[in-house]
Amino acid sequence: xxxxxxxxxxxxxxxxxxxxxxxxxxxxxxxxxxxxxxxxxxxxxxxxxxxxxxxxxxxxxxxxxxxxxxxxxxxxxxxxxxxxxxxxxxxxxxxxxxxxxxxxxxxxxxxxxxxxxxxxxxxxxxxxxxxxxxxxxxxxxxxxxxxxxxxxxxxxxxxxxxxxxxxxxxxxxxxxxxxxxxxxxxxxxxxxxxxxxxxxxxxxxxxxxxxxxxxxxxxxxxxxxxxxxxxxxxxxxxxxxxxxxxxxxxxxxxxxxxxxxxxxxxxxxxxxxxxxxxxxxxxxxxxxxxxxxxxxxxxxxxxxxxxxxxxxxxxxxxxxxxxxxxxxxxxxxxxxxxxxxxxxxxxxxxxxxxxxxxxxxxxxxxxxxxxxxxxxxxxxxxxxxxxxxxxxxxxxxxxxxxxx
Numbered sequence: 001x002x003x004x005x006x007x008x009x010x011x012x013x014x015x016x017x018x019x020x021x022x023x024x025x026x027x028x029x030x031x032x033x034x035x036x037x038x039x040x041x042x043x044x045x046x047x048x049x050x051x052x053x054x055x056x057x058x059x060x061x062x063x064x065x066x067x068x069x070x071x072x073x074x075x076x077x078x079x080x081x082x083x084x085x086x087x088x089x090x091x092x093x094x095x096x097x098x099x100x101x102x103x104x105x106x107x108x109x110x111x112x113x114x115x116x117x118x119x120x121x122x123x124x125x126x127x128x129x130x131x132x133x134x135x136x137x138x139x140x141x142x143x144x145x146x147x148x149x150x151x152x153x154x155x156x157x158x159x160x161x162x163x164x165x166x167x168x169x170x171x172x173x174x175x176x177x178x179x180x181x182x183x184x185x186x187x188x189x190x191x192x193x194x195x196x197x198x199x200x201x202x203x204x205x206x207x208x209x210x211x212x213x214x215x216x217x218x219x220x221x222x223x224x225x226x227x228x229x230x231x232x233x234x235x236x237x238x239x240x241x242x243x244x245x246x247x248x249x250x251x252x253x254x255x256x257x258x259x260x261x262x263x264x265x266x267x268x269x270x271x272x273x274x275x276x277x278x279x280x281x282x283x284x285x286x287x288x289x290x291x292x293x294x295x296x297x298x299x300x301x302x303x304x305x306x307x308x309x310x311x312x313x314x315x316x317x318x319x320x321x322x323x324x325x326x327x328x329x330x331x332x333x334x335x336x337x338x339x340x341x342x343x344x345x346x347x348x349x350x351x352x353x354x355x356x357x358x359x360x361x362x363x364x365x366x367x368x369x370x371x372x373x374x375x376x377x378x379x380x381x382x383x384x385x386x387x388x389x390x391x392x393x394x395x396x397x398x399x400x401x402x403x404x
Contacts, residue, residue, distance in 0.1 A: 233347075
């Protein structure tokens with residue numbers, strides 16, 4: 001037999017380990033080159049690891065195990081693929097051969113998977129009680145001749161264990177307990193580290209969204225027709241942020257020991273909520289992009305997040321982050337830094353409120369903005385001035401086009 005070891009691949013410079021959260025293929029499965037084998041969760045993303053060769057899979061590491069980059073988690077017996085002319089010619093296996101029964105050669109294991117035969121129903125005729133290909137074919141013929149069995153009732157999905165809770169007032173209540181997902185554990189760890197290592201302070205302001213909303217309403221159809229994508233509010237804020245970051249470079253910098261790293265580019269992380277937790281893919285060199293390029297980049301990341309295809313490289317290297325709690329109805333919040341960045345901008349819901357304009361009380365669509373920043377790196381004057389700059393650009397969006 002020719003066995004190829006399955007090793008945990010490198011998924012990013014700063015990632016040294018991950019959690020093998022799920023085997024997509026199981027022991028005994030015949031896999032093709034390129035088939036996804038397992039999911040690897042890191043503190044940044046979840047990645048599907050594909051097979052590099054074709055053959056029969058054997059797993060050696062259980063789901064939920066923390067594994068180092070380069071660790072061996074299984075093997076693939078390539079001899080089983082010798083009789084397959086092309087990967088596309090192999091039919092999808094209807095069942096998986098049991099690994100608890102008699103030993104099967106790769107060729108026999110393939111026939112069992114292809115024919116969908118229960119190993120326990122096969123009468124072995126080979127030397128030493130081994131199952132041969134002929135035994136499998138005979139069992140398959142017998143199965144096709146027999147009447148179709150009545151489908152069993154579907155098994156109930158496993159649920160979290162129910163544990164008893166303290167009895168209060170004579171009434172017995174119940175609780176459920178389940179393990180925190182690995183990616184949620186990592187998120188929790190990073191958020192606590194941010195609170196412990198940075199001197200976080202938040203400053204607030206409010207912005208009148210009238211001009212941006214009018215501009216968007218006027219040109220959204222033409223924008224969609226020309227660029228094939230909708231014109232959202234986020235592109236206005238990303239553009240305003242890049243202008244403000246270039247005016248106040250300390251907000252775009254980070255602390256590294258006793259040194260300060262100033263970035264001469266704006267890699268803007270845009271927080272995206274997914275079923276697996278919050279992810280922050282990075283729009284790189286956003287200061288060089290137009291509105292359409294920004295909108296397309298954000299849309300691409302949203303689709304990748306929905307399909308669980310965001311890679312570690314998509315999440316690394318941001319210099320500043322924008323998070324929009326307003327899409328969930330948040331009126332005001334204090335966002336937490338995304339280390340090692342020094343600041344994060346929080347957007348919120350747009351609400352019509354009475355405001356004073358030219359000594360007159362008028363109703364305007366207003367949004368609260370929050371800037372959380374590391375006071376070790378950024379002084380209060382810089383933080384407030386940065387936020388005021390964004391306010392000025394959003395309230396007079398033509399300045400974004402002229403960079404003034």
